[in-house]
Amino acid sequence: MRARVMMALALAGLLLPGLAPLAAEAAAPSIPPSEAALRYSFAPLVKRVSPAVVNVYASRVVQQRVSPFMDDPFFRQFFGGGGGGAPRTRIQQSLGSGVIIDKSGIVVTNYHVIANADEVKVALSDKRELAADIVLKDERMDLAVLRLKGAAGPFPVVEFADSDALAVGDLVLAIGDPFGVGQTVTSGIVSALARTQVGAADYQFYIQTDAAINPGNSGGALVDMDGRLVGINTAIYSRSGGSIGIGFAIPSNMVQVITKAALSDGKVRLPWIGAEFQQVTPDLADGLGLDRPHGALVAGVTDGSPAEKAGLTAGDLVVSADGIDIDDPNGLNYRLVTKGIGASVQLGLLRGGKPANATIVLASAPEIPPREELTLKSESPFQGATVVNLSPAVIAxxxxxxxxxKGVLIEKVDDGSIAASVGFQAGDVVVEVNGQAVDATRTLAAMTGRPADLWRLTIERDGRLIRSTIGG
Structure with missing residues (x-):
């Protein structure tokens, strides 16, 4: 038995001669090669970047109706106050972060931080508090651009990096003001790229990071190890409201689209190709002979559009743009938006299961028919609604x-109007009124200019038809 054990040990020594040294090496912790490595710190980077990260305070005045019980003198004598159920005003506030990207005092933040704000103030790292104008805001991208007032520059800035150069595993820092406690820095890595199912904005394409991001960090900076801006922190995945290591940032290449627009004429013009795309589901992937669901499937092409001129047809599957793989329609939209109007994009396709290519020139969406915006004032269910003619430009x-x-889109509904009380919303499309098709804003204005005992309405909302009858 002893001889058999010794033989086994000997064979082990012959077959695995390096086992003992490797085990010893794994057990011993490595020593930093130099004092500089031992003292490595993010402090110099943070010192350079943090002055350009600011706190954003947004406020708006809202009407708050007091309980109707206050109309009764009996209740008022116990609870005090007068005026019955008359509305009272209160200040609604929101807190977020922002990043200065231009020495003249241009700040980028999230749309949801300043949405509907009547007043915006920005607190700098040197404790100054300045008023700010909203230069541009875009709900689709969840981005907004502010301009500081009341102080001369130059202001400290963070330079943009190419977010497409990021790789999973890269170190990043998140800088912002979580919970209003003051400027805070957290570190982490890029956990994933091209996240498109987050739901924080229409143009979904996010950098995922495990750097701690909490409420109040929205609009803050995500920077690389060169101290350059790779993203604007915008959302977290959390059931409790606190960070659990899954945060999302809008890539800097997308942020530059809106900042360039703000520094030019203040209008965001997104490229249009005149094609509709749909997600490739597992069932569709099987039908297309794909080994996995990926790409953006062409569902329709508009006559005379750049897509038609490039030869795209329904059934084509877009699998790459300028050599970069496309996983879904959101990923394709991101590539088109960051290229910009006037640029050309080389699309890689699968057509009938065979590879193909198409070069498409990105254009501005045409406003055909003309917008013809009208605010309806006649007494009807639409009183207080602002409507426009549908066109590719309006859709974009x-x-x-x-x-x-085609048709008439409700662009805005005034608070307190009949349209608001009926329940109309921005984004509704008016299809029919009293059995007559609505093809233009002027048609709708003429229809609603005549009194009616009953209004039979057909509205499209989120792709569904809603029919209702309302008394005149």
Missing amino acids: DTGYKGRRT
């Missing part, structure tokens, strides 16, 4: 997701 501007390409 409003982010309309319905199925119609």
Whole structure:
């Protein structure tokens, strides 16, 4: 038995001669090769970047109706106050972060930080508090651009990096003001790229990081190890409201689209190709002979559009753009938006299961028919609604997701109007009124200019038809 054990040990020594040294090496911790490595710190990077990261305070005045019980003198004598159920005003505030990207005092933040704000103030790292104008805001991208007032520059800035150069595993820092406690820096890595199912904005394409991001970090900076801006922190995945290591940032290449627009004429013009795309599901992937669901499937092409001129047809599957793989329609939209109007994009396709290519020139969406914006004032269910004619430009501007390409879109509904009380919403499309098709804003204005005992209405909302009858 002893001889057999010794033989086994000997064979082990012959077959695995390096086992003992490797085990010893793994057990011993490595020593930093130099004092500089031992003292490595993010402090110099943070010192350079943090002055350009600011706190953003947004406020708005809202009407708050007091309980109707206050109309009764009996209740008022116990609870005090007067005026009955008359509305009272209160200040609604939101807190976020922002990044200075231009020495003249241009700040980028999230749309949701300043949405509907009547007043915006920005607190700098040197404790100064300045008022700011909203130069541009875009709900589709969840981005906004502010301009500081009341102080001369130059202000400290963070330079942009190419977010497409990021790789999973790269070190990043998140800088912002979580929970309003003051400027905070957290570190982490890029956990994933091209996340498109987050749902924080229409144009979904995010950098995922495990750097701690909490409420108040929205609009703050995600920077690389060169101290350059790779993203604007915008959302977290959390059931408790606190960070669990899954945060999302809008890539800097997308942020540059809106900042360039703000520094030019203040209008965001997104490229248009005139094609509709749909997600490739597992069932569709099987039908297309794919080994996995990926790409953006062409569902339809508009006559005379750049897509038609490039030869795209329904059934084509877009699998790459300028050599970069496309996983879904959101990924394709990101590539097109960051290229910009006037640029050309080489699309890699699968057509009938065979590879093909198409070169497409990105254009501005045409406003055909003309917008012809009208605010309806006659007494009707639409009183207080602002409507426009549907066109590719209107669809691009409003982010309309319905199925119609022609008709009348409700662009805005005034608070307290009849349209608001009926329940109309921005984004609704008016299809029919009293059995008559609505093809233009002027048609709708003429229809609503005549009194009616009953209003039979057909509205499209989120791709669904809603029919209702309302008394005149």
